[in-house]
Amino acid sequence: xxxxxxxxxxxxxxxxxxxxxxxxxxxxxxxxxxxxxxxxxxxxxxxxxxxxxxxxxxxxxxxxxxxxxxxxxxxxxxxxxxxxxxxxxxxxxxxxxxxxxxxxxxxxxxxxxx
Amino acid sequence: xxxxxxxxxxxxxxxxxxxxxxxxxxxxxxxxxxxxxxxxxxxxxxxxxxxxxxxxxxxxxxxxxxxxxxxxxxxxxxxxxxxxxxxxxxxxxxxxxxxxxxxxxxxxxxxx
Numbered sequence: 139x140x141x142x143x144x145x146x147x148x149x150x151x152x153x154x155x156x157x158x159x160x161x162x163x164x165x166x167x168x169x170x171x172x173x174x175x176x177x178x179x180x181x182x183x184x185x186x187x188x189x190x191x192x193x194x195x196x197x198x199x200x201x202x203x204x205x206x207x208x209x210x211x212x213x214x215x216x217x218x219x220x221x222x223x224x225x226x227x228x229x230x231x232x233x234x235x236x237x238x239x240x241x242x243x244x245x246x247x248x249x250x251x252x
Numbered sequence: 253x254x255x256x257x258x259x260x261x262x263x264x265x266x267x268x269x270x271x272x273x274x275x276x277x278x279x280x281x282x283x284x285x286x287x288x289x290x291x292x293x294x295x296x297x298x299x300x301x302x303x304x305x306x307x308x309x310x311x312x313x314x315x316x317x318x319x320x321x322x323x324x325x326x327x328x329x330x331x332x333x334x335x336x337x338x339x340x341x342x343x344x345x346x347x348x349x350x351x352x353x354x355x356x357x358x359x360x361x362x363x364x
Contacts (some may be wrong), residue, residue: 171351175299180356181296181340194351229295236351238344240286 142231142244148252156218159247161230162211166175169236172215173229181229182251187213188236220251254279256343258355266363271328273358275341278322284344285317287326290357291337300326331362 143162151157163170171186185195187207195205202221207213217224227248231241255278265271273287285301299301302308302315302324314327322342328335338357345353 182351183351183353186351236344238284240284240288240298240301240342241352242298246295 142232142242143228144228144244144247146247147245148228148248148250150201150252151220153221153251154252155167157220157224157249159228159230159249159252161213161215161244162244163213163230163232164220165211167232167234167242169233169241170213171231171233171241172213173231173243174225184215186218217249220249222251225249225251254343254345254353256341256353256355258339258341258358259269260356261359262361263358264361265331265332267331269331269362271331271335271360271362273326273328273339273341273360275326275343275355276322277324277343277362278320278352279343279345279353280322281345282319282322282343285315285324286342286344287313287315287324288340288342288354289337290340296340296354302303328360331360333362333364336360336362348361 145160150214172184175181184197185205190207205215227246229246233241255279257276287300289299291298298314302317308315312329338359340357341355342352
């Protein structure tokens with residue numbers, strides 16, 4: 139299994155631009171999670187899906203952030219417009235269960251907004 | 253607000269020593285506990301899970317859980333320089349729509 143695949147690995151963009159991060163979960167994993175990691179706040183859950191349906195988006199910082207999961211093998215996290223404070227590492231993770239057995243993380247996308 | 257607390261470190265130990273990493277959590281309903289290792293610039297990697305009070309050993313790693321004290325620890329025996337990383341504690345309450353809550357991690361430095 140190739141694991142959780144994220145793209146791009148690095149993204150540098152100018153303030154105000156739209157950013158789209160992509161994730162392919164492990165086949166058969168019904169849960170997909172988007173996390174953001176910063177030095178100050180650590181790993182924060184943004185949103186998670188179960189069987190392609192968004193279950194909890196209470197961690198999404200504001201309306202500039204949106205996430206979709208059109209099918210079981212693909213999810214996107216979009217930021218529009220981007221701001222410098224969005225600079226962070228964004229991780230996608232998947233799991234066959236909501237939390238009982240841990241999550242498998244992708245390699246992450248390092249986003250820099252200048 | 254569910255919280256998971258860890259000392260940020262760095263925790264410095266010499267090669268061959270035992271490294272002890274600690275974690276406390278606020279939600280008494282927590283049921284599942286995990287330790288992740290994260291090398292600099294890499295993603296978190298699951299290394300241990302524990303679900304009941306007591307010790308669980310896997311190679312050089314031992315996880316310890318005390319639900320009454322709301323305390324989880326990770327012991328690394330015969331520490332190696334390759335163990336130098338940040339160790340994240342994660343807790344799941346298994347209630348409602350709860351998911352894993354992560355601590356901010358403890359940086360471990362193992363010197364040769």
